[in-house]
Amino acid sequence: MTVQTEPAPEWLRCAGCGGTVYGKRYRRDLNVCPDCGLHGRLTAPERIERLLDEGAVPLTGGAAVAEDPLAFLDRRPYPESLAAARRATGLEDAVVGVRGTVHGHPVVAAVMDFRFFGGSMGSLAGERLTEAMETSLRERIPLLLVTASGGARMQEGALALLQMAKTSQAMGRLDEAGILTISLITDPTYGGVAASFATLSDVILAEPGARLGFAGRRVIEQTIRQRLPEGFQTAEFLAARGLVDGVVSRGALRGTLSRLLAATVPATPPERPYTLIRTGDELPPRDAWETVRLARHVDRPTTLDYIGYLLEGFQELHGDRLAADCPAIVGGLGRLGGVPVMLIGHEKGHRTADRAKRNFGMATPAGYRKSARLMRLAAKLGVPVVTLIDTPGAYPGIEAEENGQAVAIAESIRLMSALPVPIVSVITGEGGSGGALALGVADRVLALSGAVYSVISPEGCAAILWKDAAAAPQAAGALRLTTRDLLALGVIDAVVPEPPGGAHEDPGGTAELLRDALIGILGELTPLRGTELVEARRDRFRRYGLAPA
Incomplete structure (x- = not known):
């Protein structure tokens, strides 16, 4: 959701329905328009605060990566663009990894932030994602991925492309180890992120209206020169085609995640007497029809x-x-x-x-x-x-x-x-x-x-x-x-x-x-x-x- 401030800074205009929303109410409702239900974007820190219990701990350490492998230059050198993004967001890159709990159930989370280069996946973002996956594997804790991305980062060329394989391999290891993985698709999730780890999870949830696809609507329409149907690639469109497990409103996400995590905690069946009939003689004859x-x-x-x-x-x-x-x-x-x-x-x-x-x-x-x-x-x-x-x-x-x-x-x-x-x-x-x-x-x-x-x-x-x-x-x-x-x-x-x-x-x-x-x-x-x-x-x-x- 894109909001535009009215002359009074406490009032916002919804980009979906055009209605005016009181800013405090909008934030209290988790950036969801009270009139049309359009889900606005949240930053990675806001996501972590709303999804996880208090006290989530950032994942630290990790391998260093080459920050400007192509010496890329568009309107300004890539290192300058990176520095500007870091100043604007306060983030190291487009992914924040934490260890925490949801209603007491342990989880490792890797959360993407669209503010940082459109959530694009470069070498550092791919490394942070992989580190979260490896932490989940090492500690045998379920993994939560929250995606928001335009795809692989162009400024890092083929190295960004290869992060798709790197993260997919790490997801494969979690499959082999029997560890639950959950993706939460937020708007938008496109390109290399959609075509790698985001859609490899055991359970894929999506926020209402969130778009997911390999190519964006504008690219598709320009390529095939056809007008796409309304709602194309939205969460609801994908749910009707069996591609996501559920479309879950923001207010219900914590409860949904908690149920999924709780349902994988091992337990021994209680001893309980039960009644079964094991021979036909114990049953009276019945007319078949x-x-x-x-x-x-x-x-x-x-x-x-x-x-x-x-x-x-x-x-x-x-x-x-x-x-x-x-x-x-x-x-x-x-x-x-x-x-x-x-x-x-x-x-x-x-x-x-x-x-x-x-x-x-x-x-x-x-x-x-x-x-x-x-x-x-x-x-x-x-x-x-x-x-x-x-x-x-x-x-x-x-x-x-x-x-x-x-x-x-x-x-x-x-x-x-x-x-x-x-x-x-x-x-x-x-x-x-x-x-x-x-x-x-x-x-x-x-x-x-x-x-x-x-x-x-x-x-x-x-x-x-x-x-x-x-x-x-x-x-x-x-x-x-x-x-x-x-x-x-x-x-x-x-x-x-x-x-x-x-x-x-x-x-x-x-x-x-x-x-x-x-x-x-x-x-x-x-x-x-x-x-x-x-x-x-x-x-x-x-x-x-x-x-x-």
Whole structure:
């Protein structure tokens, strides 16, 4: 946000809506316009003060760099421009590194300041960024990157360009070490910064209206001679295309960061008794078609409902980092009984408009790519994965096929098979075909007693084999898709009981039984090494379909 002072210095004019803002109120609101919500720029010291707890300590030391490697001269020698920028900002360069906490959770932060050469990345800025990353690695503390940059610094030529590789390598080492990295994108973030460390973080948050891209709008329009759409490259534009995890207003950033940091603190699952049904004889016989209808009940709890009951400090993560954010799959980090987990599940919604928006729980390829991204993050952080399955199947539309639906499902199955952290899957409603299995390759597979699980929907089976969709009730019985049948077949490990009438009659009570079961099972799986989990999981699925010994 650019502000222009009115004759009275305490009044500012918003560059977004043109409204007049009282200066004290503007600063109290963290430089956010109270009328249009436009987020103005903050300096690096202001960012640190607003995001971190009091007492953040600057990172000191570091290697010296050549300050004028090209003997660059434009309107004046580069050293003179550097000296002027240092006098104007009080900063050494465009990056400030600190060690601090967010609501008590340790973090190393590298914060960019656009006032210093437009936040451009030269050798010293690249060195300060890398030093922060190496401090995070050495001390095994999560890393927070706050970006504001026009790109690599022209006055340092190819050496500035190579800072992209230098910082990206350091981010790679943090990946290998399993340390959480978070980027906060502020306006603007372009060029070499966007195309290196800024977009390599595990979690990418963006302030409202923040622009992120490799080339700026003016450069693109002049190059391709096309008018770009309104909102191009803004945080909201990127979120709709699955490129950022969330657009977070400035006032909510500390809370969001705190939840993310808290969700990665290791904890031991508490010992808690739990009730599971492990043999079909413990379940009464149920009409298959009536069970299907119960599993599809519009008021049956969804993944978001269960998240509200089960998890503390849940932070939803969005996007496949490629093309879209599929609303039929939701996922994120939270704490289950104090234990960090990555929870991922199908989301149908309840009301008609929401169910239509979420494709009735039928995920697109972007949904499975999003879930795969979150599973890989869980593996990096050593966090167990819980999946909640409730879908009639993967979305069968033209666009889904064009974007590789089969490939996305296959890759999800392969990924889960080799994930070196505990996985517990729960069929909460309808488990349909490969769209369900893509979230169901787990160490333990549970089902709520009113759930179903099948290779195809009864209607689909009836249409293919009976040549009559009206034969769906008969097909449902033939498919043996109730939990009593699934236990007998060994397809699921155990059943979580539901109250009389179904989970929709008492969502809170159902969630309590599910929470106790999940905590208990994770307590059994967590002590196992990753290699043990993978070997047992692969052996489990290798045996399906074999005749009993």
